[in-house]
Amino acid sequence: MKIEELGERGLIERIVKEFHSEKRLVPAGAGEDDCAVIDIERAKAGYNYLIVTTDTLQESTHFPAGISPFQMGWSIVAVNLSDIAAMGAYPFAFTIALGLPLQTETSFVDELVAGIEKCASSYHTVVVGGDLSRSKELILTGTCIGFADNPVRRSGAKVGDLICVTGSLGNAALAVQVLKGELDVPESIGAVAKRALFQPVPKVNEGILIANSGVATAMIDISDGLALSIAELAKRSKVGAELYEENVPVLSEELRHKRGLELSPHERRELAFYYGGDYELLFTIDQRALTNEDLMNRLKREVQMSIIGTVVPPEEGVYFKKGEVKEMMELKGYQHF
Incomplete structure (x- = not known):
């Protein structure tokens, strides 16, 4: 009918x-x-x-x-x-x-x-x-x-804070590449990736736990891509960001070690930073939280927290750092216009 x-x-x-x-x-x-x-x-x-x-x-x-x-x-x-x-x-x-x-x-x-x-x-x-x-x-x-009670804004990050993400990034982006025919993967891998894109899981409970931890200073969701989210949080907080790319959790554990999925460092960066579709959270915490071992363990266990960078002064911009080498981050991701 x-x-x-x-x-x-x-x-x-x-x-x-x-x-x-x-x-x-x-x-x-x-x-x-x-x-x-x-x-x-x-x-x-x-x-x-x-x-x-x-x-x-x-x-x-x-x-x-x-x-x-x-x-x-x-x-x-x-x-x-x-x-x-x-x-x-x-x-x-x-x-x-x-x-x-x-x-x-x-x-x-x-x-x-x-x-x-x-x-x-x-x-x-x-x-x-x-x-x-x-x-x-x-x-x-x-x-x-x-x-x-205590809404976490995008504008509260300060120099010295730790930059963190929940979960893993890139599953939805992988699905987009598969659907566009840009990547040929086994059906089992494609099915897991498509599930992340077609039926995303909002991190409601994780957001509440982060806000109630008492150490969160800023937060934003990553649905438009990690790069744009970092740039937006840095802009609102009037800070820069130093990123440790090797710490970014690319793809879920379910996909990370599957056979038939070989990704170059460039492809991993594209998936994690520049596509979007991941309904994870990007947040900053006060660096003094490192001294609270129980809290840090709880955040790592219950929100799958990974520390991926440090907040730096705004004049330094947003960049990847490996050893002593700095590389400015491209500003791209999902945008409507």
Whole structure:
């Protein structure tokens, strides 16, 4: 069945029945009234700051060949949750505006909505409303609301801080290269890489742990690529960055030692720094944290923290350092324009 056969009201009813909320916190949820109604005192759970972010994904520019409707729905929530994670905030509510072509199948919408609900509920986030309109191609715009006591900004890094990342980088970039035919790898490797690109995992719990550690000074998500994220954090904090490329965790452990994947140093740099699609976190911590062995071990264990550099004065710029050799970092990555 096409959505035009169902009609706007019928489609709205079909969508909102998949979204569930607790009446105590959300007296009026998706599809129930002109606006969602949230009991703010109960919802904020004592936190001081309201955190809000919005992202748009468009079929022609964001969704690679082979991605399923479920994964498209998952992705629009994940990209917003990644921003919430970068503030060290707790997500609470989500709204979704859908632009759909008239000939869209209802089965496509069902799967899309299932992905939205699954990603949101996986991170204790309630879909409370949204909008529906006709468009020439699929357009998804999500807004996520969260709460925090001590939101971690991009602007707090200071000279001497340690530059760190969570997890590993490059799986999503590897998938892009495989899909474009730029890299020929065994099917098992391609499948793992595509999973990272098609269904990214926002580091919500890791962001909260980093923010609550008491040693984080700045943070940003890496969805647009490590190079652009480092440059943006350095700009906002008015600092430079010295990077130790050999410390950057390129590809997940699952891929790192697989046979049939031989990468040159140049290819490894491209994957880790210049593609994007990795929903990891880049953050800085006070260098005095090194004296707290228990905390450092916890960060390494629970957020898979790697120390990849040091914050330096702004006049030094952003560069790779190996021994006594310095090489300025190229400023490139994923950009819309």
